[in-house]
Amino acid sequence: DQQVKQNSPSLSVQEGRISILNCDYTNSMFDYFLWYKKYPAEGPTFLISISSIKDKNEDGRFTVFLNKSAKHLSLHIVPSQPGDSAVYFCAASANSNFGNEKLTFGTGTRLTIIP
């Protein structure tokens, strides 16, 4: 049962344009969402996060939007740069007795920025 879904396995975007990566979730208990970026043969690195009390969080070129009613979040990268080419994972967590200690990851979207 895939609770976090990234339905686009790959995406190609022209350099300088906007990249939009999408993520859907099914568990209504999720209250914290994160995006990770992963280069080949490396561990993922944290990019940006959003709490369920917000609908938007912005950090430089990266903005994450959360639509709780649709159980959907998206990552916008603008302008896209060649170094943004990587696999992007969406992740979600739910609060528990230990806090949000577990993350559920999506299957990832491979973003390719075309020079």
Next chain:
Amino acid sequence: SQTIHQWPATLVQPVGSPLSLECTVEGTSNPNLYWYRQAAGRGLQLLFYSVGIGQISSEVPQNLSASRPQDRQFILSSKKLLLSDSGFYLCAWSLGFYSYNEQFFGPGTRLTVL
């Protein structure tokens, strides 16, 4: 600053052989520790997590086991590897007992079982 180490970086093992992957974290105390596997063409699957020494939670039934003998050491083991154990294994840590915190990943181990 905190750092996380994993070794070895790559490993090729025959079917039926044992496995031991080690992960250590520096610069923090009482972290939550995690083992993930990324199989070819798939996402990150949480295998085990630990909120303290000797406390291991298993997420999926499998051929692997985990141990946490020290606060900042997390070990992934198998007595007999299967072909299906091949994949990219990632260790991660996060601050414990916080409501919201991101996880920080190590460089990973590429395991190929032949």
